[in-house]
Amino acid sequence: MPVIVRWKMAIIVLTLLMGCEYVRPTLNEPITQWDPAAGYRWRNLAPPEEGNSDSLFIVASFSGGGTRASALAFGALREMARQQITWEGKQKRLLDELDVINALSGGTFTGAYYTLFGDRIFHDFEYRFLRKDWDSEIRGRILRSPANWFRLWSPYYGRAHILADLLDEALFEGKTYDDLINQKTRPGLVIHASDMATLSRFEFGQTQFDLICSDLGKLPIARASAASAALPLVLSPITLKSYAGQCGYQPPSWLMEAGKSPKQAQRQRAKELLSYLDAHKRPHIHLLDGGLSDNLALRGVLEVASVSGGFENHLRNAGVNAIKKLVFISVNAETSPDVKDYRSDEVPVFTRVFSALVDIPINRYSADTLLLLRFGVEALRAKLRIQSMEEDSPFAPDADIYFIDVSLGAVDDTDEQEYLMKIPTTLYLTDQQIDRLLIAASQLIRKDQEFQRLMADLQRGE
Numbered sequence: 309m310p311v312i313v314r315w316k317m318a319i320i321v322l323t324l325l326m327g328c329e330y331v332r333p334t335l336n337e338p339i340t341q342w343d344p345a346a347g348y349r350w351r352n353l354a355p356p357e358e359g360n361s362d363s364l365f366i367v368a369s370f371s372g373g374g375t376r377a378s379a380l381a382f383g384a385l386r387e388m389a390r391q392q393i394t395w396e397g398k399q400k401r402l403l404d405e406l407d408v409i410n411a412l413s414g415g416t417f418t419g420a421y422y423t424l425f426g427d428r429i430f431h432d433f434e435y436r437f438l439r440k441d442w443d444s445e446i447r448g449r450i451l452r453s454p455a456n457w458f459r460l461w462s463p464y465y466g467r468a469h470i471l472a473d474l475l476d477e478a479l480f481e482g483k484t485y486d487d488l489i490n491q492k493t494r495p496g497l498v499i500h501a502s503d504m505a506t507l508s509r510f511e512f513g514q515t516q517f518d519l520i521c522s523d524l525g526k527l528p529i530a531r532a533s534a535a536s537a538a539l540p541l542v543l544s545p546i547t548l549k550s551y552a553g554q555c556g557y558q559p560p561s562w563l564m565e566a567g568k569s570p571k572q573a574q575r576q577r578a579k580e581l582l583s584y585l586d587a588h589k590r591p592h593i594h595l596l597d598g599g600l601s602d603n604l605a606l607r608g609v610l611e612v613a614s615v616s617g618g619f620e621n622h623l624r625n626a627g628v629n630a631i632k633k634l635v636f637i638s639v640n641a642e643t644s645p646d647v648k649d650y651r652s653d654e655v656p657v658f659t660r661v662f663s664a665l666v667d668i669p670i671n672r673y674s675a676d677t678l679l680l681l682r683f684g685v686e687a688l689r690a691k692l693r694i695q696s697m698e699e700d701s702p703f704a705p706d707a708d709i710y711f712i713d714v715s716l717g718a719v720d721d722t723d724e725q726e727y728l729m730k731i732p733t734t735l736y737l738t739d740q741q742i743d744r745l746l747i748a749a750s751q752l753i754r755k756d757q758e759f760q761r762l763m764a765d766l767q768r769g770e
Contacts, residue, residue: 332464335531336522338551342558347514348485348524350408350626353496360405360494362628363704364395366635367408368495369606370415371674372537372599373641374733377414379438379742380641383749384714385422386430388637390750393766410498410605412598414641414733416533417479423497424483424529437479438742442735445478446471466544472534479530485512486525498608501535502601504545504594508580509601509608512536519584520548520593521555535595545594552587559585566615574614581615603674604640606681613684620688623702632704635762636685639749640715642674643729685711712759714752724748 345351356362370381388403395405411419417437422429449456449470459465476482488497499512510516512532517524535546559582566578583590601607613619623631689709719725728748731741753759 332462333469334549335527335546336517336520336524336548337526339521339523339555342518342521342555344518347517348489349514350496350628352489354492354494356629359400360407361396362407363630363632364405364635365628365631365633366402366406366637367410367609368406368419368637369604369609369639370409370411370419371605371638371640371642372413372415372597372603372733373643374414375438375442375735375737375742376643376731376733376745377639377641378418379737379745380714380716380749381411381415381418381639382429382433382438383746384637384639384753385418386746387750387753389427389430391763393763394769395766406495408498409495410500410608411536412500412602412605413537413539415605415639416499416536416598417475420480420497420499420529420533423488423493423495424480424491426493434742438737439739440736442474444736445474446735449474464547468534468538468543468546471537471543472528472530472546475533476528476530480528480533483529484525485514485527485529485532488529489525498605499529499532499536500598500602500605500608501532501538501546501595502598503580504596505590506580506583507601508577509598509611510535510593510595511608516581518557519552519559519581520587521551521553521557522548536598538595539597539599543597545596548593548595550584550587550591550593552585552590554587557585562616562621571614577611577615602677603642604638604677606636606638606677609636610677610680610684619684620702624700628702630704631702632707633710633762633765634703634707635710635712636681637712638678638681638714640674640678640713640717641745642716643731643733644717682711685709708765710758710762712753712756712762714749714756716748716752718752718756719748720755 354360368384370384371377373380385403388406389401391402393400393402393405409419409423418429418433421433421437446467450460450467456470459469460467500509501512502508503510512524512527512535514524531546534543537543538545563578563581566574567582569575569578584593598605609619612622616622616625692703692707692709716725716728719728724744728744731737731745737745
C-alpha cells in the first residue's frame, strides 16, 4: 500500500478517534458531599439593598416561542427600564427591583442574557441574538462541519448539543452557574425543561440538582438553555447523569410529607421529585423543551405553593422579608390557531399536524395554568387583607399583590394581534416582526390595569 494512502487512512482514523472524544459529552458533574447551603440558591445571590429591596419583590416569567418569545421578553425588560419609580425614598427604574426570572425555551435566551450581563442587554442583544439568523447558523454547523458529522453519528450527541455549543460561543461566552453565583447580583434565574420520562418540570437550580447529587455550578448556562429549547423532532434531548445516593443527600421533611398528601396535585409533584433519588431506576434524565410541561413558566409558582407548604413558606425559607408589594409579570408569546387555515378538505400536511399535536395540549395546559395562578393571586390577596400576619411572615402588614399580563392575546387591535399571532416559532425573524413585537410588549405593559394600579400605588407611596 503506498505510503501516502496509509497516511490518508491514518488521518481518517485519527479524525474519527478525535471525534469520539467529543461524542459522549458529560454535561453535569457530581458533588461528593451534599451541602444544603451551597450552590446556586436564592440565599447565595445578592442580599436586599438599596438597589434591589425585598419590599418590592418582582417575579417575571418568560414563555416559550422561539425568537418571538425572546423579542417579547426583551421588549418587556426594556419597558421596565423606562419606567421610573420612587421606592423607599430612592429614585430608580422598575427594572432595578426585578428579583426572579422564570424562563423556558425562547424566553431563556433573553432571561439568561440579562441575568448574566445586566444592562449590557440593551446595547448588544439585538444584534447578537434577536436580529441574527440562528436557524441558518445551526443548519450550517450541521451540514457544513465534518467534525459535527462524526459527532452526530454518535447515540450520545444530538442537534441540541450543537445548539448548546453555538450558544456557549456566540451568546453566553462560556458562562456557568458558578459565574452567576460569583456575581452576587439579582435577579435569580430559573430555567426549566421537561423531563422526558414524566413530562414534569425540571428546574435548573441546585435544589433540583441536589436530588441527583450533581453540581449545577459547573454547568454552562448554554446547556440549560439548549435543554429548555429542545423541541421534539427539531432538536434532540439533552441528557444528564444521575449520581443520586452518592453525596449524603437528605430530602427535606416537606417533600416527604407531600408524598403522602391526600391532595393529588401535591402528591404527584412530590412523586416526580422523589423519583430522582433512585439512580438505579433513573441513571439518566433526558430533557426536552420546557414548553411541554409549562409554556408560561408559571407552573413553578403553583407547585411551590402546593408542595412546600404554601408560597409564604417558600419565601420564608428563602430568607425574603417584609414584602410590601409582590408583583408577578407574565410575558406570554403564545399563539393561537387560525381556523381559516383549516378550511381545505385536503388531508393536512405533516407540518400542520405536528404543529397541532404540540400546540393544542400546550395552549390548553397554559390556559389552565394562567387561570389557576390568577385564582392563587386572588386568594393570597384576600388572605393578606383579612388576616393578621404571623411573626415570621415574609409579608409586611400592608402588603399587596399584582399580576401583570403581557400576552399577545391581549393586543387590542385585531389586525395587529393576527399579525403577531402568525409570527412563526423559529430562531429567525425579520426586522419588521421584531420591531412590532417590541412595540407590542411596551404597549401591553402600559395598558395593563394591574400595572397602572401598581404605578399609581408607587406614586402615592403606598
